[in-house]
Amino acid sequence: MKAMVLTAPGQQLAFVERPDPTPAPGEIGVRVEARGVCRTDLHIIDGELPGIRLPIVPGHEIVGIVDAVGPGVASPRLGQRVGIPWLGHTCGACPYCKAHRENLCDRPLFTGHSRDGGFATHAVADAAYAFPLVGFCDPVAAAPLLCAGLIGWRSLKLAGEGRTPIHDDAGNLIALLHHVDDVTAEVQKAMDCDTRSVSADSRRT
Ligand SMILES: [Zn+2]
Ligand SMILES: [Zn+2]
Numbered sequence: 254m255k256a257m258v259l260t261a262p263g264q265q266l267a268f269v270e271r272p273d274p275t276p277a278p279g280e281i282g283v284r285v286e287a288r289g290v291c292r293t294d295l296h297i298i299d300g301e302l303p304g305i306r307l308p309i310v311p312g313h314e315i316v317g318i319v320d321a322v323g324p325g326v327a328s329p330r331l332g333q334r335v336g337i338p339w340l341g342h343t344c345g346a347c348p349y350c351k352a353h354r355e356n357l358c359d360r361p362l363f364t365g366h367s368r369d370g371g372f373a374t375h376a377v378a379d380a381a382y383a384f385p386l387v388g389f390c391d392p393v394a395a396a397p398l399l400c401a402g403l404i405g406w407r408s409l410k411l412a413g414e415g416r417t418p419i420h421d422d423a424g425n426l427i428a429l430l431h432h433v434d435d436v437t438a439e440v441q442k443a444m445d446c447d448t449r450s451v452s453a454d455s456r457r458t
Contacts, residue, residue, distance in 0.1 A: 336395060339365075
């Protein structure tokens with residue numbers, strides 16, 4: 254496989270060739286068709302996030318075709334198109350995982366941060382965190398949905414019918430952030446939601 258690898262914070266990615274990865278139990282191997290570039294990738298390359306595993310292949314908006322399946326994996330299946338997002342693995346045992354809030358897991362692994370991501374021709378993913386993309390025929394168009402799209406979709410789902418504002422523990426209205434709301438606007442159109450856009454910055458509308 255070919256990959257772009259970060260070996261030290263602040264350095265340019267290095268082109269490398271290495272053997273194709275083999276999926277372990279519970280994992281799948283993917284031939285990468287498309288990958289998005291997220292602002293978080295730049296934070297990783299600049300060394301601005303804790304816990305980065307080096308060397309690392311960045312990239313967490315991955316679309317690809319399953320070309321290998323590890324032991325114990327029933328789904329996704331060989332030949333399926335899947336999406337691989339930022340959250341790449343959770344422990345399944347901490348209080349958050351047991352409460353079905355695994356996005357807050359105490360011991361997570363993140364794609365392109367603490368496990369190799371999609372700036373490569375091939376990638377390996379936890380099968381539980383690879384989503385079959387049924388009905389998506391354009392890998393490039395689907396890639397941004399794996400990060401910005403997921404954030405917006407989850408916010409819209411939590412908002413329910415949108416009649417109750419969502420506040421955090423401090424009472425602040427939760428708002429979507431900068432570029433994410435562009436993708437969210439497309440998601441809410443597809444979900445036929447009545448959505449209003451607000452900004453804390455009075456210079457924006
Ligand atoms: Zn992202
Ligand atoms: Zn956990």
